Amino acid sequence: MSAQPQAVDVCAFWVGEAVYGIDVARVDEILPRVVPLPLAEAPPHVEGVVHVHGTAVPIVDLRRLLPAGSPPRTAKPKVILARIGRRRVGLRVDGMAGVRRYTVAEIRPGGGTPGVLAVTADECRLLDLRELLAKRAARAQPRL
Amino acid sequence: MSGAPASVEEVLERFRYRPDEEAPGLAELPSSSVAPDRPAGTDELQLLNFGLGPGEYAVALGTVTEILRARTLTEIPRARPPLLGVLNLRGTITPVYDPALRLGLPSTVPPCAGPGCERPPRPARILVVRTALGPAGLWVDRVRGVQRVAPGTLERPRGGPTGGVIGVLQAAEASVTVVDPEWLLR
Numbered sequence: 564m565s566a567q568p569q570a571v572d573v574c575a576f577w578v579g580e581a582v583y584g585i586d587v588a589r590v591d592e593i594l595p596r597v598v599p600l601p602l603a604e605a606p607p608h609v610e611g612v613v614h615v616h617g618t619a620v621p622i623v624d625l626r627r628l629l630p631a632g633s634p635p636r637t638a639k640p641k642v643i644l645a646r647i648g649r650r651r652v653g654l655r656v657d658g659m660a661g662v663r664r665y666t667v668a669e670i671r672p673g674g675g676t677p678g679v680l681a682v683t684a685d686e687c688r689l690l691d692l693r694e695l696l697a698k699r700a701a702r703a704q705p706r707l
Numbered sequence: 708m709s710g711a712p713a714s715v716e717e718v719l720e721r722f723r724y725r726p727d728e729e730a731p732g733l734a735e736l737p738s739s740s741v742a743p744d745r746p747a748g749t750d751e752l753q754l755l756n757f758g759l760g761p762g763e764y765a766v767a768l769g770t771v772t773e774i775l776r777a778r779t780l781t782e783i784p785r786a787r788p789p790l791l792g793v794l795n796l797r798g799t800i801t802p803v804y805d806p807a808l809r810l811g812l813p814s815t816v817p818p819c820a821g822p823g824c825e826r827p828p829r830p831a832r833i834l835v836v837r838t839a840l841g842p843a844g845l846w847v848d849r850v851r852g853v854q855r856v857a858p859g860t861l862e863r864p865r866g867g868p869t870g871g872v873i874g875v876l877q878a879a880e881a882s883v884t885v886v887d888p889e890w891l892l893r
Contacts, residue, residue, distance in 0.1 A: 571719060588724040592797070616773070648728040667719075672712045681718040691721045693728065 569667045575660035575687050576643065578625045579632030582660050582687045583679075585645060589692070592644040593659060597622060613653060615644060622653040628695055630676065634658055647692055654692075663687065752858055754876070756851040756883060757834065759807045760815045763883045765876070768853055770836050770888050777831035777846060782821030791846055792820030796835065803833055803844035806891045809871070816846050836888040843892050854883075861885060 573584035592615070599611030599622040608627040612619045622642060638658025645654055669684040678695030679688045712718045753768035773796075780792030780803055789805040805816050816831075818824045830849040835842050854876075861874035871890030876883040 571722065586722055586724045646724060646726075649726065667715050670715050670718060672715055672718050680712050680722055681715070689718065689722050694721075 571665050571670075573663045573665060573683075573687060573689065574643070575663050576641070576654075576656040577634040577638045577658040577660055578629045578656050579634060581630065581632070583625075583629065583656075584663065584683075584687045584689050585643075585654075585692055587662055589645040589647070590643055591646060591651065594642040594644060594653065595639075597642045597653065597655075599653075610655065613642075615651070615653075618651065620644065620651050620653050622655060623696065624655045626655065626657065628678070645692065647696070652692075652696070660687075750858060751855045752861065754854045754856060754883070754885060755834070756854055757832070757847040758849040758851065759810070759847055760812055762812070763851070763881045764806075764810075764847075765854065765883045765885045766834070766836070766888045767873075767885075771834050772837050772842065773835040774850055775833040775835060775844070777819070777827035777833050779824050779827065780820040786820075788814065791816060794833070794844065796842060796844075799842060801835065801842045801844050803846055804892060806845045806847065806886075809891045809893075810886070815848055819846070834888075836892070838889060838892060845888065845891060 572587040574587045574590045575582050575584045577583075594613075594615070597613050599613050601611040602609060602621070605611065605621075608624050610622040610624050612621050614620075634657035640655065640657055641659055643654040643656060643659075645652055663683075663685075665683050665687075670681045670689070671683070672681045674680065674682050674688050676688070678691055680691045681689045683689065712721060754765040755768045755771050755774075756763060756765045758764070775794075775796075778794065780794050782792050783790065786792065789808040791803045791805055793800050793802050795801070805814050807814050807816070817827065819827055828848070832847055832850045833844040834847060834850070835844050856876060861876055863874040864872060871887045873885040873887055876885060
């Protein structure tokens, strides 16, 4: 996406008391208001599915996957329509925090929380979406 | 694959989006909506009905990529009708046209671009259609919905210049003229 390989563009958003970021190249759309259709036997963090331009997209509530807390009062809840591989997923977040560009020098690997890859100089936590969702999927396997 | 990354390179490697990456943990969902574009065994047409002034018109649903609530547009200096202005559609500059003029109808679009423009009427919509030159918008007065019809019920013109009309659908309340959006923009 970016011309210089040593910088990364991040779509930043609030979940709880922290700012998290995903690659802007993943983001298709920000949806303001979404009422998902509940799915039977879905794991608790999957709210349901919505139709977006004729495609059924699962909505994942990131507030159930990341540490709880109260976001700033100005934050407006949104759903980020993101791509993972060829699939799409809606991520419910507490509010948007803009698009930010970070250089390599500003990124510190490790974050302590599962799914968090790194923390930037201004405390934006870079997420590994695939790990975040995959771990939960393994845990949500039904027990027979 | 999992665990805490050691270096910034690994962070970026795992952070960046790649179209060929796997998507674990996402429930398999069909790629199309519950109602497929063409139900098996039938050959029905899906029409998007819209209104221009007193008339009812329709285009094939497949040609429309998006329906936007009408908004004020960015003015183009010395733009002539039917070009109304442009809008920024998620980064793509999209020209918006007035289809009424092309159909020989009086324009119903209020001043919608530049200084002194009015707030667009509430039912007005912009249909975004795909063309060979990129997306283009058609300003319509209202959108009524999607209608499924059997191809036989569409009365098609018999030869001669059709003026962009694909056919006419006789309905109980009003007849619907099915037009070709490409022609409206030509």
